Amino acid sequence: MDFWTLANATVGGLLIGLVYGLSALGLSVIFGVIRIVNFAHGEIMVMGMFFALLMFRWLGLDPLLSVPLAAALMFGFGYVLQLLVVSRVSHLPEHMQFLLLAAIAIMIVSALLLVFGPDAQGVEVDYAWDSFAVGELIIDYPKMFAAIAAVIVASLLLAFFKCTATGKAIRACADNRMGAQVVGLNVSRLYALTFGIGAACLGAAGAIILLLFEVHPYLAPGYTLLAFVIVIIGGLGSLFGALVGGILIGVSEALAAVLFQPSMKTAFSFGLLILILLLRPQGLLGKAVR
Amino acid sequence: MKTPKTPAVSRRTVLAGAGAGAVASAVPLRHGLAATALKVGVLLPRSGGQAQIGIECQYGADVALPILKSEGYPELEFMLGDTETKVDVARAQCERLIDAGAQAIIGCFDSGQTMAAAQVCEQKNIPLIVNIAAVPKLTELGYKWVFRNFPTGPMIVGDAFKNQKKLFGATGATPKTVALLHVNDTFGTSLAGALFALAPRFKMPYKIVEKIPYDPYGRDFSAEVRKVKGAKPDALWAVSRLNDAIAITKELVRQRVDLMGILSTGPGWYENAYLKATGKYGNDVVNLIPWYDENKPMTQKLKAAFKKAHPDLLLTTNQTFTFDACLIAADAFKRAGSTKNTDLQAALRKTNLTNNVGLGHAIKFNEKGQVPYVPCGAVQNRDGDLVVLLPQEAATGKPIWPMRPWRKR
Numbered sequence: 001m002d003f004w005t006l007a008n009a010t011v012g013g014l015l016i017g018l019v020y021g022l023s024a025l026g027l028s029v030i031f032g033v034i035r036i037v038n039f040a041h042g043e044i045m046v047m048g049m050f051f052a053l054l055m056f057r058w059l060g061l062d063p064l065l066s067v068p069l070a071a072a073l074m075f076g077f078g079y080v081l082q083l084l085v086v087s088r089v090s091h092l093p094e095h096m097q098f099l100l101l102a103a104i105a106i107m108i109v110s111a112l113l114l115v116f117g118p119d120a121q122g123v124e125v126d127y128a129w130d131s132f133a134v135g136e137l138i139i140d141y142p143k144m145f146a147a148i149a150a151v152i153v154a155s156l157l158l159a160f161f162k163c164t165a166t167g168k169a170i171r172a173c174a175d176n177r178m179g180a181q182v183v184g185l186n187v188s189r190l191y192a193l194t195f196g197i198g199a200a201c202l203g204a205a206g207a208i209i210l211l212l213f214e215v216h217p218y219l220a221p222g223y224t225l226l227a228f229v230i231v232i233i234g235g236l237g238s239l240f241g242a243l244v245g246g247i248l249i250g251v252s253e254a255l256a257a258v259l260f261q262p263s264m265k266t267a268f269s270f271g272l273l274i275l276i277l278l279l280r281p282q283g284l285l286g287k288a289v290r
Numbered sequence: 291m292k293t294p295k296t297p298a299v300s301r302r303t304v305l306a307g308a309g310a311g312a313v314a315s316a317v318p319l320r321h322g323l324a325a326t327a328l329k330v331g332v333l334l335p336r337s338g339g340q341a342q343i344g345i346e347c348q349y350g351a352d353v354a355l356p357i358l359k360s361e362g363y364p365e366l367e368f369m370l371g372d373t374e375t376k377v378d379v380a381r382a383q384c385e386r387l388i389d390a391g392a393q394a395i396i397g398c399f400d401s402g403q404t405m406a407a408a409q410v411c412e413q414k415n416i417p418l419i420v421n422i423a424a425v426p427k428l429t430e431l432g433y434k435w436v437f438r439n440f441p442t443g444p445m446i447v448g449d450a451f452k453n454q455k456k457l458f459g460a461t462g463a464t465p466k467t468v469a470l471l472h473v474n475d476t477f478g479t480s481l482a483g484a485l486f487a488l489a490p491r492f493k494m495p496y497k498i499v500e501k502i503p504y505d506p507y508g509r510d511f512s513a514e515v516r517k518v519k520g521a522k523p524d525a526l527w528a529v530s531r532l533n534d535a536i537a538i539t540k541e542l543v544r545q546r547v548d549l550m551g552i553l554s555t556g557p558g559w560y561e562n563a564y565l566k567a568t569g570k571y572g573n574d575v576v577n578l579i580p581w582y583d584e585n586k587p588m589t590q591k592l593k594a595a596f597k598k599a600h601p602d603l604l605l606t607t608n609q610t611f612t613f614d615a616c617l618i619a620a621d622a623f624k625r626a627g628s629t630k631n632t633d634l635q636a637a638l639r640k641t642n643l644t645n646n647v648g649l650g651h652a653i654k655f656n657e658k659g660q661v662p663y664v665p666c667g668a669v670q671n672r673d674g675d676l677v678v679l680l681p682q683e684a685a686t687g688k689p690i691w692p693m694r695p696w697r698k699r
Binding site for chain 1: 544
């Protein structure tokens with residue numbers, strides 16, 4: 001195996017890993033604050049993909065330009081979902097919450113099947129087949145643009161939580177719900193906002209991923225599983241950890257494919273998951289629970 | 291006091307009649323000698339990863355009905371089943387179709403799903419007429435109710451070797467090294483196994499330098515293509531499905547993997563959806579696959595009917611072999627004169643059809659239920675069309691080999 005093959009695999013894995021990381025951010029945001037595991041994660045992202053597909057077909061809009069629209073739409077969906085449905089089961093045992101979100105996931109898949117059918121559908125942008133070379137390092141444009149967009153969206157999200165009053169209030173809720181209530185924060189509104197932000201992340205990730213892969217309703221469970229692997233490796237609830245987990249999965253899958261066999265990719269990422277669970281159960285950047 | 295009149299229909303008569311009616315309706319008329327239509331369960335992947343191909347197979351069954359009627363065959367009544375591209379669902383759906391009254395099953399495009407359906411048909415004594423499935427053991431397990439007019443993996447690979455030699459000889463361009471990229475499902479694994487088992491016998495002029503199995507339903511195929519590039523082969527031999535074939539083509543172009551050619555033995559690379567999605571980059575791929583014979587009168591009828599029904603689509607293996615499966619069912623039903631399972635089975639065993647569409651002389655099943663030799667052709671993608679290169683007698687064009695470089699298209 002020569003140097004350039006490994007270098008190409010590493011760069012390719014890094015680019016795709018950033019996009020995976022963005023998709024996992026949505027899961028981490030929701031769990032980190034509301035403490036609900038969103039089993040409809042992949043389904044909400046696939047909704048974002050279909051929305052970007054429609055924008056491309058109806059308005060000829062590049063999926064990257066659909067990112068703010070998809071994020072806004074999914075924000076609304078997440079906000080309403082939390083306010084009207086999820087908040088009403090937050091006092092129930094965790095398995096009941098899981099079942100509710102799993103049921104929502106199934107309903108989303110069925111609705112998408114009804115509207116869009118089972119076929120894989122994609123967009124054909126002008127640069128879909130293009131790449132550029134730096135020495136023997138070849139980088140394709142769709143993957144590079146997708147990774148840049150993922151970094152921008154993730155940075156905006158991190159900045160929102162660090163720098164804005166609402167972001168700080170949400171973090172306060174995550175740290176101490178009771179304390180947040182005592183100081184007069186409207187926790188249910190902030191929770192709805194958080195679910196909306198998590199869903200917006202997924203909408204944005206969906207629009208970006210459409211640039212790389214075709215979409216069909218059955219895609220969703222695979223992305224849910226992938227996001228779980230990433231956030232567990234990165235640390236459930238840690239935003240930066242989700243990005244790191246995404247990059248780790250992207251790069252390790254790419255390297256496993258060239259060093260061993262491509263069909264070993266998934267086994268490798270799950271192997272990494274088992275290793276992390278055994279050695280550092282809280283994830284690479286997660287906080288240990290005592 | 292008047293004696294009340296006995297009603298013309300007493301309560302007891304109504305009850306007895308209702309009971310008899312219920313019993314009669316509960317007994318299926320599966321063996322009705324006077325039946326005018328044969329109920330055929332058409333079991334295909336209509337959703338999931340293979341949905342597009344399954345739907346294209348169904349088009350072949352749909353156009354078969356009026357053609358067979360005009361040819362004097364008795365009526366087929368289709369009952370549709372969806373495998374969802376899953377083996378377990380294929381089994382359940384096959385059971386459902388048979389329980390609902392299907393007297394024969396046609397399907398299932400995919401080897402794994404067809405194996406599952408075959409087991410059900412064998413248990414229930416219902417004929418399974420395979421449209422497309424190449425795994426050898428389907429007709430090697432002693433099944434009595436399975437009939438396949440489709441080449442097995444070794445047949446496909448054997449013909450691929452022969453046709454490759456003819457192609458290289460005719461063009462004077464012979465690859466010295468080949469990378470094999472194959473799906474890791476039942477079909478792909480059996481074909482790859484046959485390839486390595488048969489390669490020494492055919493004394494091919496090239497060496498297989500890399501064997502890369504992959505998951506056809508994966509998200510990203512850049513790593514697979516990177517591995518191909520790392521092996522620096524002259525040509526690529528692909529055994530794929532549809533969406534992966536499109537994604538692999540994109541990666542080959544983006545990663546600038548210029549090859550002497552792409553040789554495909556399987557679906558994906560010649561499909562209508564592939565040609566549409568890849569445009570000029572889908573050109574020059576050589577598909578070494580079962581195909582239709584342009585010279586047969588039935589082919590012309592099928593092509594005309596298919597063009598009328600789907601003017602934007604090209605006739606491919608999917609419709610051809612699903613059509614031939616319907617023809618086999620109608621022909622057996624006509625000769626059996628009955629929908630009784632054993633009569634249909636006996637008639638299927640004596641099948642001798644020459645008015646079919648696929649390449650080859652006649653459809654005759656051996657004692658295993660397999661047509662002993664179903665030849666494959668070589669078909670090249672050319673500007674949104676499919677050009678038959680081999681066999682010579684069915685050729686519609688000359689090969690472009692080596693293929694044109696990606697950047698000069």
